[in-house]
Amino acid sequence: MLEPDLLAYKALRDAMLAGHPEAFTSDAETEAQRDLSSYRNRLAGGGATLFTLVALDEGRLVGALTCEREPRLKVQHNAHLIGMMVxxxxxxxxxxxxxxxxxxxxxxxxxxxxxxxxxxxSTNRAAIGLYESQGFVRYGCLPDAIRLNDGRSLSKDLMRLRLD
Ligand SMILES: CC(C)(COP(=O)(O)OP(=O)(O)OC[C@H]1O[C@@H](n2cnc3c(N)ncnc32)[C@H](O)[C@@H]1OP(=O)(O)O)[C@@H](O)C(=O)NCCC(=O)NCCS
Incomplete structure (x- = not known):
C-alpha cells in the first residue's frame, strides 16, 4: 500500500477506537501515538498478518478487516480475525x-x-449478529476481559468458524 493508505487506515482506526472503546481491546490514547509505519505489515501483509481487506467509498476508506495467522507450526491451522470496523x-x-x-x-x-x-x-449485538450470520459459533467467554476508563468491566465472547 502507498503512504496515504497508511494514513487513511490509521485515521479510521483511531476514530473507531475513540468512538467505540467497548468494542476494541486496544485503547485509543496509546494507539494514537503509534507510528504510521507500524501499520505497514498490517496493510501489506507480513509478520503475523495474512491480509487486510478494506472497503472504499469513492476512494475513501470506510471499513477494514484484518486476518492474522501464527507462524508456530502446531497452531498454523488457526487464523484470527481482528480489527473489524466500519x-x-x-x-x-x-x-x-x-x-x-x-x-x-x-x-x-x-x-x-x-x-x-x-x-x-459480549454486549456488541451488531458484531455478534454479523458473525453468527456467517456461521461463527461461540465456544467460550472470558469474563472481565477488558476494563474501560469509566470503570466498566466487559466480557468477551470467543467465536470460531470451521473452514473445511
Ligand atoms: C460491527 C460492524 C463491523 C458491523 O458493520 P456494518 O457494516 O454496520 O454491518 P452490516 O451492515 O454488514 O450488517 C451485517 C449484519 O450485522 C448484524 N448487525 C448489524 N448492525 C446490527 C445492529 N445494530 N444490531 C444487531 N445486528 C446488527 C446483522 O446480522 C446484519 O445483518 P442484517 O442486515 O441481515 O440484519 C460495525 O457496526 C462497526 O464497525 N462497529 C463498531 C466497531 C465494532 O464493533 N467492531 C467489531 C469488533 S469485534
Whole structure:
C-alpha cells in the first residue's frame, strides 16, 4: 500500500477506537501515538498478518478487516480475525458483511487453515449478529476481559468458524 493508505487506515482506526472503546481491546490514547509505519505489515501483509481487506467509498476508506495467522507450526491451522470496523457514516449498509464474506472466502482458499477465531465484546449485538450470520459459533467467554476508563468491566465472547 502507498503512504496515504497508511494514513487513511490509521485515521479510521483511531476514530473507531475513540468512538467505540467497548468494542476494541486496544485503547485509543496509546494507539494514537503509534507510528504510521507500524501499520505497514498490517496493510501489506507480513509478520503475523495474512491480509487486510478494506472497503472504499469513492476512494475513501470506510471499513477494514484484518486476518492474522501464527507462524508456530502446531497452531498454523488457526487464523484470527481482528480489527473489524466500519465507519459510523457507513454502518448498516452491508459493508461489514461484505468484508467478512470476502475474508472467509480468502481463508477457505488458503492451504493449511482449518478454523478461524475471533473475540467480540459480549454486549456488541451488531458484531455478534454479523458473525453468527456467517456461521461463527461461540465456544467460550472470558469474563472481565477488558476494563474501560469509566470503570466498566466487559466480557468477551470467543467465536470460531470451521473452514473445511
Ligand atoms: C460491527 C460492524 C463491523 C458491523 O458493520 P456494518 O457494516 O454496520 O454491518 P452490516 O451492515 O454488514 O450488517 C451485517 C449484519 O450485522 C448484524 N448487525 C448489524 N448492525 C446490527 C445492529 N445494530 N444490531 C444487531 N445486528 C446488527 C446483522 O446480522 C446484519 O445483518 P442484517 O442486515 O441481515 O440484519 C460495525 O457496526 C462497526 O464497525 N462497529 C463498531 C466497531 C465494532 O464493533 N467492531 C467489531 C469488533 S469485534
Amino acid at each position: 465507519s459510523d457514516t457507513h454502518r448498516g449498509r452491508g459493508i461489514g458483511r461484505d468484508l467478512l464474506i470476502a475474508a472467509i472466502a480468502r481463508l477457505k482458499a488458503t492451504p493449511g487453515l482449518a478454523q478461524v477465531t475471533l473475540s467480540v465484546t
